[in-house]
Amino acid sequence: MTKRKRIAIITTHSFGYIDFLVSKLIVAQNVDLTYVNIDTIPFSYKNKISRITNSLLKLLRFPSLKEKNKTKYIKTVIQNGDLFDQILIIRPDKLEQKALLFLRENAIQMSCFLFDGIENFKDQKKTLSFFDTIYSYDKADVKKYNFQFLTNYIYDDQIETKEITNLVFNISSFDERFPFLEKLADYFAKKRISFRFIVKKDRRFTHENIEISDRYLPISEVKKIIASSLVLVDIQQKNQDGLTFRVFEALGYKKKLITNNQDIVTYDFYNPHNIFVISESNYEVPPSFFETDFVEINSAILNNYKLDNWIFEVFKINIVENN
Numbered sequence: 001m002t003k004r005k006r007i008a009i010i011t012t013h014s015f016g017y018i019d020f021l022v023s024k025l026i027v028a029q030n031v032d033l034t035y036v037n038i039d040t041i042p043f044s045y046k047n048k049i050s051r052i053t054n055s056l057l058k059l060l061r062f063p064s065l066k067e068k069n070k071t072k073y074i075k076t077v078i079q080n081g082d083l084f085d086q087i088l089i090i091r092p093d094k095l096e097q098k099a100l101l102f103l104r105e106n107a108i109q110m111s112c113f114l115f116d117g118i119e120n121f122k123d124q125k126k127t128l129s130f131f132d133t134i135y136s137y138d139k140a141d142v143k144k145y146n147f148q149f150l151t152n153y154i155y156d157d158q159i160e161t162k163e164i165t166n167l168v169f170n171i172s173s174f175d176e177r178f179p180f181l182e183k184l185a186d187y188f189a190k191k192r193i194s195f196r197f198i199v200k201k202d203r204r205f206t207h208e209n210i211e212i213s214d215r216y217l218p219i220s221e222v223k224k225i226i227a228s229s230l231v232l233v234d235i236q237q238k239n240q241d242g243l244t245f246r247v248f249e250a251l252g253y254k255k256k257l258i259t260n261n262q263d264i265v266t267y268d269f270y271n272p273h274n275i276f277v278i279s280e281s282n283y284e285v286p287p288s289f290f291e292t293d294f295v296e297i298n299s300a301i302l303n304n305y306k307l308d309n310w311i312f313e314v315f316k317i318n319i320v321e322n323n
Contacts, residue, residue: 005317008034008078010103011090014115016219017245018090020155024307029320034077034084038094041073071099083108086315090115092130093123100130109133111314115152117141117240135314137242139263152245153310154252154302162227166194167290168258169229170246171222174201174212177235180260180280184233185209187283193290196225197233226253230290234259243267248305250274254294258285269297269305 007025011018018037025033074095078084087107092100104110114136118124128134128145136147168188170181181197188195189209197210204212226232232255234246241263250257257275264270264277273295276285303309308319 004030004032005315006032006034006082006085007315008036008084008087008103008107009090010036010038010074010087010095012094013037013039014090015216015245017152017155019219020307021153021311024311024319027321030317031315031319036074036077038070038074041070067096070094071096071102074099075102078103078106085109086111088113088314089131091121091124092127093121095127100127104130111135113150113314114138114141114147115242115245117237117242118145119239120237138240140241150310150313151243151305152248153307154248154305155245155307156223157252157306159223159227159253162224164230165228166196167230168193168195168233169197169225169231170195170233170235171198171217171225172200172235174199175237177237180235181210181233182207183280184235184283193285195233196229198225223253226255229255231256231258233257234261236261251297251302251305254296256289256294258289268301271295271297 009018009022009025022033022035025031026035078087084107086109087103088111089095089100089103090113092112095103109132110130111133112127112131112135114124114134117138118136118141134145134147135150136142136145137149137151139149141147142149170184172181178199181199185195185197186209198213198217199210200213200216202214204214206212226249232246232250234244234250234257236244236259241261243261243264247257247259247261247264249255251269258278259275260278260280262277262279264275273292274297276289278285312318
């Protein structure tokens, strides 16, 4: 009988990208998985006094009632008893110190994966001492903090064949990247290159070229739009050199990519026929980029970026699927 590795994953929702990891581990014969999505932990204020108390705690920089509730929930789920072989935490800055201490005490190995530049979430720096291994997709952070380099992953490579209805597609959150996205939208509109840009913002407003949505689109819905698009657009944030999941969607679904990530040319899958690099001062894309086919990537290279390989790198196991 295959020995089961006892694993816990504690993470935020992360736009659903972690769901593919969880789905693969939860059905594996050789894994006993405990999964906590801290964004779904139920919480409500008991009364007006508790709401005021929570505001005061946050003002004084103490753990809020919501954070304390997270810790209580995690302690309930991560039962005392046999130690976990490994606990993986994503966004450790979302947990209070008591929660991290409790998890550390209940794990033989405790790991962290950072798929954002650490300067974008600086409170993560306060948590680094809790971990045996810290994986980061950002080469600059790896070099500065002695992290272990690990990219994001191709979470899925199956997509429905659809008629191409828009040449270019981007979906992102409303942040510092928005002005550049506006420039791109204006450029594509003037060049009569069909595109669909969707930006998530809590308060919607009307924009001439960009769809503003007040909800996150589920990946299942995003996949349908990707299937009907020829090229994906990836705009990286400042203080960030790592490859976003948009890059790995392009790889997995065999879509061309326009990106402002200058470092992408150093990766072994880079092919100028598939990937066009832009900047805020130079974002003109030649028509030939849209007219030529996607060039297949060597499967040996591609497999290194697939989820199974990511799991092996982090948990040191090969997935044994149920018959």
